Amino acid sequence: MKKIVLLMVLGLCLVAGIARSDNSATEQLIGLLAGVQQLQGQFRQVQYAQEDETVTANSSGRFKLLKPHYVSWEIDSPDNQLIVADGEHLWHFDRDLETVTRRPVAGQQDLSPLQILAGDTALLRERFLVSRTGQGRFRLAPVDDKAAFKALTLVFVEDRISAMEVVDKLNQRLFIELLAVDGESALTPADFLFEPPEGADLFYHDR
Template sequence: MKSILSFLFASLLALGARADSLQSLDAFLKQVSSGRAGFTQVVTSPPRSGEAKPRTRTSSGRFEFLRPDRFRFEYAKPFPQTIVADGQTLWLHDVDLNQVTARNQKAALGSTPAALVAAGGNLQSLSAAFDLKAAPDADGLQWVEARPKATDGQLRLVRVGLRGQQLAVLDIEDGLGQRSVITFADWQSGPGLSGSDFRFVPPPGADVIRP
């Protein structure tokens, strides 16, 4: 009897922790309307034929967002690159190639990790594009799993790691077996951003591509 009660108690604690992770994500979406952080991204690709180990590459930079539809990833290392959503257009600027790709933002984002961070205003709005599931706490973080409802995209799973109302990790898996882990640090909530901070103008001489 004692072992059964211990098991039930532990199960209830686990259920409570999982409920809290969804609540934390909901609070982040509702209460944090803008933010800024540094990030490190580690991308791991499956080994090619004849390779013994997976291939990894690491990049870093700065991230900021303003709900409901603006964000910026500013990659600094190893190669400069900028991704900006200004509310209408999603811009990707490859500095080395001096090339800019411009896409319709709504069509380009859809069920993407960026939608989890910047676009969603609450769990209900995210549930239109993702199946959300609370996961057990790990590594000092609360975790939520988000699976796209659309089956025709490349994204398979996003694990969102939260520390209270701060986004700590995005762990992204695609259908080809590639994994991208983005770790955020030095969060600033409500840093006073405005829509003009996300205005992007292609630099002079850049080759602008509109697929």
């Protein structure tokens, strides 16, 4: 579970699917995302085995998102990890291992699901094939061929994002349910500041 979650949040992009672009679906999704300026709440993640419904792992935690560049994803069970995009750097703090990894945000071409929610909607038109797969369900397949995932599905209930589903190259499926979603309480860039704790091992990939 840890491997799949970290690949997702650290921004490995999705693999292209064989599909026809649906311009109306793209524009409808962009319209829904335009209403998302900030979000916070809790999440529950379930990982399933290849091509069946066997649950292989569970995790839960909290998230925050502020357009256009700020994301916080904190796993508190069963591991204890924090991933933060502060507009300049992408931080990963593994509290169990007491390690901190930092990468520059600038120049990264990969997009994670939460970064798609927070990012430039022009990228949806340029880099993804979007199709509707049901009421409030949108499947995104990127046009590149260098990614770790086959598909991302965004699920909306009453025009509010409620879940995401990621399928990787091994056909493992990660379902992320967003709970107690709050789009009204104000967030600021200060809510995404991160300072490495004293004594942690630091691995900076921008030096």
